Amino acid sequence: LSADVNAPIVQYVARPQILDLGWGHPTPATLPTDAWAQAVQVTLSTYGWQAMTYGRSVGPGPLIDWLAEHIGTVDSQPCRTSEIFVTAGASHALALVGQLLVQPGDVVLVDAPTYHLAFRIMRDAGAELVSVPTDDQGVDPGAAEALICHLRRTGRRVSMLYLVPTFGNPTGRSLPAERRSSLVEVCARADVTIVEDDPYREIGFDGPAPGSLWCHSERSGIVRLGSFSKTVAPGLRLGWINASAGLITKLATLGYVDSGGGVNHTSALTMATFGASGAYGRHTDMIRRQYRLQRDSLVAALRTTVPDVPIAVPAGGWFIWMELPGGLTAAELLPVAEQTGVSFVEGPRFFCDRAGGSHHIRMSYSMLPPADLTEAARRLGVAIESRG
């Protein structure tokens, strides 16, 4: 698991003394190196030069076709090929959507808490971020509408609302179905584009995931970001956007997309092979079992090692969001925890204004094997106990 220090390759930094629940990265052993090498070989021999030259702007036909069928199955609703644009990952998708929809100085509303690294992407597009009102179930649609009206009365442009509504980062929770419909209606009325970041949908442990906001909508005024980073491998830099055919055309005619012949052609065509061959289905079945096992290990251990803390068990995704007991803050706990050999991400990082989450921590069970998760929970219990 160690990277060469003189020529670092990966984002992950190993700290040998610490079981680090801070990384939202895949379990290394699950990454499909052999199956991907095989898919590359098949792709290059099947498509030859077409796999390596300038590609189609929206993405190669075979991947768009496979995605349309696959998304239709996942959503239990048909997906049109005209509503798909292949991206270099969900972060890249968010950067492109921000470039098209956000004018410098616009307000972009963001869930609170939500995926912290998305903040900088939207700020790079010139957005001013404002937390949307939430409660324990997630975004409150009525309060969101009131906030949008208030901001507009003060002369602000409000262009987008960003959230991860399904098996979300950092909470692991999903927005209830009635709020989904209601939020879609509110934003359609207010002409605010919903950006639904949806990378965890296919990592559900207890039956099908809640229907996407995209499927709750009339399929305009909403952009859904799909990703292969959690289901296959983040290093491939592949994902997709579901949006209206009009927005897809705007994406495909961006100067850089047109000049480059799509954003990641060879890898995208390889993913078509990986999907059509059945490797995608086999791989996602395997990782669902694996991540379920890891979730179960961490949840079971925490129930023993921090018995006084109620654990909201995530039905999918990679994360547990835990409130610390006895008024303890994440900032107080972190140095003690690291001394005890365990780490996590402090709650405030997931609020755009850092105004919430001071008593919460995010723990990821995605990267460590079950035995390490059990030991990490033990160390966390010791650290919390020592501050009690």
Added chain:
Amino acid sequence: LSADVNAPIVQYVARPQILDLGWGHPTPATLPTDAWAQAVQVTLSTYGWQAMTYGRSVGPGPLIDWLAEHIGTVDSQPCRTSEIFVTAGASHALALVGQLLVQPGDVVLVDAPTYHLAFRIMRDAGAELVSVPTDDQGVDPGAAEALICHLRRTGRRVSMLYLVPTFGNPTGRSLPAERRSSLVEVCARADVTIVEDDPYREIGFDGPAPGSLWCHSERSGIVRLGSFSKTVAPGLRLGWINASAGLITKLATLGYVDSGGGVNHTSALTMATFGASGAYGRHTDMIRRQYRLQRDSLVAALRTTVPDVPIAVPAGGWFIWMELPGGLTAAELLPVAEQTGVSFVEGPRFFCDRAGGSHHIRMSYSMLPPADLTEAARRLGVAIESRG
């Protein structure tokens, strides 16, 4: 060579009746499908999970190390690893640089003629493009300086100057050495960042390419865009930026780059293998011979079929830029040429204001084999003759 019409894969559109000199795409038969599949296999077995997880923001160490050594050889000057950022191609690089350096409404100066698809990339960043004064040798540094002063006196911000100074698109020509030094001085004095788009440097036919602007500079106030699209394969979407360590840090800390773990990790690490194994050197030796052969075929044929037209023989790259005889315009010739079974790109497309080039055409010898180039020149001669 035909793409499946029902599921188009590539940007290229075959028109069976036409020998199309319009496409600046690689010769399909040269694309290294077998060698790349081999490099993928070696990379995935050598680096395992590290090849597929979130990568280092600036690019994987092994590629940065190989690039530093390789660029040092190509430039005959050392290249520091801190001056390299791995991109998803030169178009992607230009989009990122535009995002960092251009404020909406800025003037960006562009060579005239120059690479036409770059215009939209810079306009997407909010730039207003203005042609820089040129003559038959390329950009005139003194006149460029006067233009910058004039624009600033009228209250305009001038942030960048874009050009392809070596084996350029569309002219095939290179800026003379004394103009290189002079342009670098002028832009340093005026605090205008030079963006040197440099994808053809390693496709020189007659000895080493002219020294880059990057090497003529103090390595600040200049950004050089390198690319694997012409030397290996455009579908991989890989290139690099040479810039000051300060700008490299700004690129690496863009929200989308940080969140995604670099912009194309798995492919970038594979390119490190392709480079270090010697495959890159063998491949570029082969394509230099091949493109030289294709250049020679088209030049020789044109000297026979349009004998009255002086042909400026390019010393590298993919393009011939030809002035039409007898006052003929490219717009008049194009429909006749296509009826005769040959095509090209009209000159005005390479001017940001379309105010020049009406009597010029760009012909690419990069995609067609020698026999087709000879026949294309014959058809072009017939078409010109019929309008004479």
